[in-house]
Amino acid sequence: MPALFNAGTFILQNTACMQALIDIKNVHLSYDTDDGNLKVLNGFDMSVPEGGFVAVVGPSGCGKSTLTRLIAGLMKPDSGEVWLHGEQVTSPRATVGMAFQNPVLLEWRSIIKNIMLPLEIVPTKLTRAQQEERARYLLSLVGLEGFEDKRPSELSGGMRQRASLCRALIHQPDVLILDEPFGALDAFTREDLWQTMHEVKSREPFTCVMITHDLRESIYLADQVVVMSGRPARTQYVLDMPVTGARSIETLYTPEAAEMLKTLRHEIEVAQGRVPATSAAG
Numbered sequence: 632m633p634a635l636f637n638a639g640t641f642i643l644q645n646t647a648c649m650q651a652l653i654d655i656k657n658v659h660l661s662y663d664t665d666d667g668n669l670k671v672l673n674g675f676d677m678s679v680p681e682g683g684f685v686a687v688v689g690p691s692g693c694g695k696s697t698l699t700r701l702i703a704g705l706m707k708p709d710s711g712e713v714w715l716h717g718e719q720v721t722s723p724r725a726t727v728g729m730a731f732q733n734p735v736l737l738e739w740r741s742i743i744k745n746i747m748l749p750l751e752i753v754p755t756k757l758t759r760a761q762q763e764e765r766a767r768y769l770l771s772l773v774g775l776e777g778f779e780d781k782r783p784s785e786l787s788g789g790m791r792q793r794a795s796l797c798r799a800l801i802h803q804p805d806v807l808i809l810d811e812p813f814g815a816l817d818a819f820t821r822e823d824l825w826q827t828m829h830e831v832k833s834r835e836p837f838t839c840v841m842i843t844h845d846l847r848e849s850i851y852l853a854d855q856v857v858v859m860s861g862r863p864a865r866t867q868y869v870l871d872m873p874v875t876g877a878r879s880i881e882t883l884y885t886p887e888a889a890e891m892l893k894t895l896r897h898e899i900e901v902a903q904g905r906v907p908a909t910s911a912a913g
Contacts, residue, residue: 650680651678651679652682653679655698655711655714656676657674657711658675658676658710659673671693671697671864673865674865675866684853685841685857687856688849689861690861690862693860694864695810698859699840701720702808705723725754728799728800728801728802728807729808730795730796730808731795732814734791735795740782741779742794743780745783746770765803766797769801772797772831775797792812795812800835806838809843810842814843821848828852846896847892850888850891850895851880858870861904870891870894
């Protein structure tokens with residue numbers, strides 16, 4: 632069976648020496664609701680190195696999706712700072728691409744025209760021919776070559792999610808945000824898309840932040856897993872992969888992977904308040 636790591640067990644690494652493309656510093660954020668002020672983030676910190684792939688996990692409602700909106704500049708924190716490429720994020724950034732659990736493809740547009748939609752909004756130096764060439768390249772990369780002129784309803788759920796990924800990448804973003812993009816798919820399709828994601832990451836130079844509830848997905852795809860605490864959320868635990876790059880599905884069934892899943896499950900239970908923080912992972 633293939634080994635997931637060089638060592639016989641997982642290790643934690645210090646990535647502080649790597650230059651951060653995304654830097655979130657002591658962020659606090661709250662919402663005004665009918666029941667009063669709801670504090671969501673409480674001094675949250677996170678750094679993502681350029682070219683890195685970070686998975687963010689945590690209890691439902693802890694603020695994971697809020698975090699992605701802060702990175703994209705769609706929201707502002709009450710206090711603290713969000714930095715991207717050395718510049719403080721205070722407004723929406725055209726250098727960010729986003730894909731969600733729902734592909735939200737427009738039925739009246741063909742697949743290739745759905746993918747090219749962001750280029751009608753985001754400034755680009757590409758000619759029309761170059762835009763179409765890039766769209767066709769991305770479709771080929773995710774296995775949708777030949778489906779350019781189909782409508783969304785003619786594609787399966789997994790195929791629509793692949794098209795959504797192409798759309799998020801069409802403008803060559805520096806940062807790709809994935810908010811549970813594979814959560815609604817069946818297990819087989821999800822694993823197939825994990826492998827597609829590795830292939831895309833090897834060809835496209837982006838930095839990725841992925842929100843997920845699937846711990847297997849997080850250790851399969853990411854270089855680092857960040858566990859958010861319960862609301863109001865802070866950074867509770869960070870697990871760095873000893874090696875980066877592509878992995879095979881078989882590696883998820885190794886003792887090393889089982890130990891990592893055990894640790895992450897424990898940290899989620901701590902975040903949920905189900906077990907005390909001082910208890911052993913076992």
